Amino acid sequence: MPQKHKVVVTRQLIDEAQKLLESVPGLNIVQWPTEQPADRKWLLENAKGASGILLMLSDICDEELIKAAGDSLKVIASFSVGTDHVDRDALKKRGIRLGYTPTCLTDAVADLTIMLILMAQRRGGEAISKVQTGQWPKMPWSPLLMTGPQIRGSTIGFLGFGRIGQATLKRLLPFGISRVVYLTSEPGQLVKEDHFGLIKGAAIPIEPAKDWEQLACESDVLIVGCALTRSTKHLISTNFLSRMKKLSVLVNIARGPVVDTDALVAALDKGEIFGAGLDVIENEPNILANHPILKQPRCVLVPHIGSATIETREQMATESVKNLLAGLKGEPMVNEVEL
Amino acid sequence: MPQKHKVVVTRQLIDEAQKLLESVPGLNIVQWPTEQPADRKWLLENAKGASGILLMLSDICDEELIKAAGDSLKVIASFSVGTDHVDRDALKKRGIRLGYTPTCLTDAVADLTIMLILMAQRRGGEAISKVQTGQWPKMPWSPLLMTGPQIRGSTIGFLGFGRIGQATLKRLLPFGISRVVYLTSEPGQLVKEDHFGLIKGAAIPIEPAKDWEQLACESDVLIVGCALTRSTKHLISTNFLSRMKKLSVLVNIARGPVVDTDALVAALDKGEIFGAGLDVIENEPNILANHPILKQPRCVLVPHIGSATIETREQMATESVKNLLAGLKGEPMVNEVEL
Structure with missing residues (x-):
């Protein structure tokens, strides 16, 4: 990655995943600062010029967001098993890749x-x-x-x-x-x-x-x-x-x-x-x-805690970062949605 | 059992166990009529002349009860894993056998x-x-x-x-x-x-x-x-x-x-x-x-429900009855406490 890539991350990640993200040279990381859901307005404003977006179940990835990012967008890495919050067709027609984390839970x-x-x-x-x-x-x-x-x-x-x-x-x-x-x-x-x-x-x-x-x-x-x-x-x-x-x-x-x-x-x-x-x-x-x-x-x-173990969430976070990086580099992801 | 044996049972038992008890010829069954704990006074009055008593964790088997039963008493069959409610020494010195149900749970x-x-x-x-x-x-x-x-x-x-x-x-x-x-x-x-x-x-x-x-x-x-x-x-x-x-x-x-x-x-x-x-x-x-x-x-x-399955309690009831009958007949019990 000779060029500096902007990546937008909609949460603070768990230890190991955060370290992995920060260890990558040449990334311009724009990250929502808390463990609470990112503000939609913040996301739309900051998406501009992003090559990759790492987002959660609670962040809607639709035409609006994709247009806000612009032509630079190569990859959406979703920290989730389901991808109902992502407009797959909108990604497909632009050739944007979609990573997710279905297996580790x-x-x-x-x-x-x-x-x-x-x-x-x-x-x-x-x-x-x-x-x-x-x-x-x-x-x-x-x-x-x-x-x-x-x-x-x-x-x-x-x-x-x-x-x-x-x-x-x-x-x-x-x-x-x-x-x-x-x-x-x-x-x-x-x-x-x-x-x-x-x-x-x-x-x-x-x-x-x-x-x-x-x-x-x-x-x-x-x-x-x-x-x-x-x-x-x-x-x-x-x-x-x-x-x-x-x-x-x-x-x-x-x-x-x-x-x-x-x-x-x-x-x-x-x-x-x-x-x-x-x-x-x-x-x-x-x-x-x-x-x-x-x-x-x-x-x-119980309140949908199926995957709620510390180990699983750490692994999901780490895999999301790996999918994001693979998307930027054009390499195989851990798990990629066929669009 | 040519002679008619009086047996005192401190609860209504679960289906299969109750049927087994009632199927034995030559028993004079005196039974507390509900699934709630037997009244102590009732137990002491009815124990007189009993050859066997089938009792629960909640029934204390002490000198008082054993004396109330008198010399006819041959066997105590406890529907329980523990036998803390039974005065073992009092049974031992009179040669009364003690059955219990430790294994099926x-x-x-x-x-x-x-x-x-x-x-x-x-x-x-x-x-x-x-x-x-x-x-x-x-x-x-x-x-x-x-x-x-x-x-x-x-x-x-x-x-x-x-x-x-x-x-x-x-x-x-x-x-x-x-x-x-x-x-x-x-x-x-x-x-x-x-x-x-x-x-x-x-x-x-x-x-x-x-x-x-x-x-x-x-x-x-x-x-x-x-x-x-x-x-x-x-x-x-x-x-x-x-x-x-x-x-x-x-x-x-x-x-x-x-x-x-x-x-x-x-x-x-x-x-x-x-x-x-x-x-x-x-x-x-x-x-x-x-x-x-x-x-x-x-x-x-949770309120001490370790053994609380229908199957286990049925099995415990059936084993208690078998222990009671074995005690009357002088045969080996399913589980007998060595006194």
Whole structure:
């Protein structure tokens, strides 16, 4: 890079990533000074003449921003798994490359999935709430007090069975689960990628469901891990939930709108399923304290913290910087979106 | 059993166990009619002439009860893992046998241990509380928002490394942990029982700690799973906690008094450890809503639900009945306390 490149970075980055960025010679770094989201006006003003922009989920990358940057812009490096905040077509027609960070959060999300399964089965939210409100002294021991279903012997159902689903399965095997059934966009078809070598030669049956009815009927634990598309939106519906087992639990770590929240609230009310664990929900983050889902003692909702580990966020930051630099130099990125 | 045996049962039992009890010919069953604890006066009045008593943790079996039963008493079958509520000496001197149900809860407790580890690392309690109180809409995304340490690469420390500890380890292996260090009553010595064949030939180092200081310094996740004795009471002290890593978490699934609660509150206040997950606590269940541990956002406390799965409690009930019947017939029990 003989020429001095202007790069705009919409946050202060985590230690290692910040050091990597600052270590590169020949960069003119213009950086939003805090860990809070960058001001849009600041971004538009400073984009002018930038060769690269490293931005977050909360920064919209549209025609306006791209025009503000001008012809110098070569690369957008997004610190994110999704790229819904980026106008891909606008980048494509100008030949601007787009980097993102989809792979490094598999472990963090799979770990959280296990937490949510166990919390849904073992009534984690209800248990904490009883203690916090001082009810423990008034809970006389009885054989079925605060009991939930046990995971040993369960059939685990996966709606979507990609890398994160398979990483979750890897963790579930020593819990003594007995069977796996999964539904992908190709019902009845064997999944193509066996990311961790678990599927071929597995000690328990791991089988594709022929349709959503089979997935609903047979799962003791149903894990929603599919992409949000027109055909998966509200796939977990009143109809779906009514076919689930009374002692089953639902876990959503994918995207909120795959589950119809009203239907879920009704199913919990009626005892059609035992419990739920949600990392995502429709209309997040705009969930107020009076939201009906928060009145359900058997539902645990956490604020989209799937990838929220220090290690994962550091790695995402570092990969974003690497993608930015690769974009400037015309080299291969760690992960690049095909536009 | 040609003669009609009177048996006193201090609860209604769960389905299968109740059926088993009722299916035995020649029993005169006197049973407390609800799932709430039996009245002491009722128990003393009805014990008279009983050959066997099936009782719960909440029923004290002392000289008074044994005398009330009289010379006919052959067996106490306790629906419990611990037998602190039973006066063993009083049974021993009369040759009365004592059955209990210690083994069937391993899976349920190990499952809950995993839940508590993940909740302590991933800030489960804090996450739920933020959503419940309507704070989610006001949490602007930033790279380190709600992050915690990731389990991959961790050193797992076990204080006590028996069946439940090893069952927990079995579940932890696919999370990518890197090392195990354990402290038993014989520091520096290899543990004798390898309950699940995990230790010999393990893919990661699994080593005894030479002393508690080593366990404190090296653990990223510390799991308290030892018995409560004079030497383990308050073993997790101010001194112990001050040597732990700032990003480490403490999980107690054993007995409350192994951890000095005041010391834990202070350590969380000072940020000496990252978080805690507790199934047990000193003075439980008398934990009021103003207890200082409940003010710690990074501490999760659940009301001693380690064995609280439907399957485990059913199995415990069935085993209690089997122990009772074996005691009447002079046959081997599923699990008998050596008096």
